[in-house]
Amino acid sequence: MSNWEQIVGHGWAVQMLADGLANDRLGHAYLITGPEQVGKTTLARTFAQALNCEASVGERPCGHCRPCKLIGVDRHPDVKLVSPEVSGRGKLTLKIETIRQLQQDLNLSAYEARYKVAILERFDAATIGAANAFLKTLEEPPGKVVLLLTATDADMLLPTISSRCRTLNLRPLSPDLIEQHLATQLQVPAEKATLLAHLADGRLGWAIRAAKDETILQTRAEQLAYLHDALAGQRAQRFALADKLARKPETLPSLLKTWLSWWRDLTLLNQRQGQPISLMLTNVDEIERLEPLATAWNELQITGSLNQTNQALWQLERNANTRLVLENLLLLYPLPESA
Ligand SMILES: [Zn+2]
Structure with a gap:
């Protein structure tokens, strides 16, 4: 059993990423789009695990080896998670300084991983300056670097950014799928699972948070x-x-x-x-x-x-x-x- 199975729904996206890896046809940049809390970062993190897992090829990502474990808790030295800052009114901003810091880091060779990975959450929150600065990395990525961007909507990104990424558009999950996950994996009582599944509006992450x-x-x-x-x-x-x-x-x-x-x-x-x-x-x-x-x-x-x-x-x-x-x-x- 591989760690891909922790991804609920989005089977086609998992298939596409796993196939690319198995057939040695990796892109250097991916853009994962979809509503908030639908599972974009989880998919990106699991892909980063698959890229660096130490188990045999067919079992990647195993979820148990050192790289898998460190990536799972965002502690791996070669896998960076970059998130926008939240201002008082809840507005997200990804700043140019953050991008510059990441770029310096990506230019160093990996400590221990096969691939250096950067997960850039909610790139739609990047300032124009940050987006333009990042463009250089997208155009000339350092070797053995995989860039994983997430955004709620590809249309909110500069076309020069989105056109350089392979896009995976995650759809909201059905209430049935969410309900089933809550009931079987998290032991949420039936009535509450039904309610949360409908309130979630397709966002599994929201439902899990609300269950807890x-x-x-x-x-x-x-x-x-x-x-x-x-x-x-x-x-x-x-x-x-x-x-x-x-x-x-x-x-x-x-x-x-x-x-x-x-x-x-x-x-x-x-x-x-x-x-x-x-x-x-x-x-x-x-x-x-x-x-x-x-x-x-x-x-x-x-x-x-x-x-x-x-x-x-x-x-x-x-x-x-x-x-x-x-x-x-x-x-x-x-x-x-x-x-
Ligand atoms: Zn592993």
């Missing part, structure tokens, strides 16, 4: 409780809630994304009235609340609320007045008597 960290589901429950309160309240209660929520602006992007997924579920139910589509829903535990509303409110009210929630997220990203944005949003949501 209770606060993630607790936060979501609070976010939904605020939404339920808002929808049950009249104008005065909604003004008060907007005022309260506006005091914690850093919590709002996550809150609004939760609300957005709720309205999206309601839109789905409204458009497919009567048909069983619970499998497509994100908030599967809200179905009993959603179903009556999907028939009580009309399409215009529901899609209007969905669009306005999206709009609010967009406005807050652009530093609009927080309280005003929330007031507009909550007052546009259907009032109780209209249900």
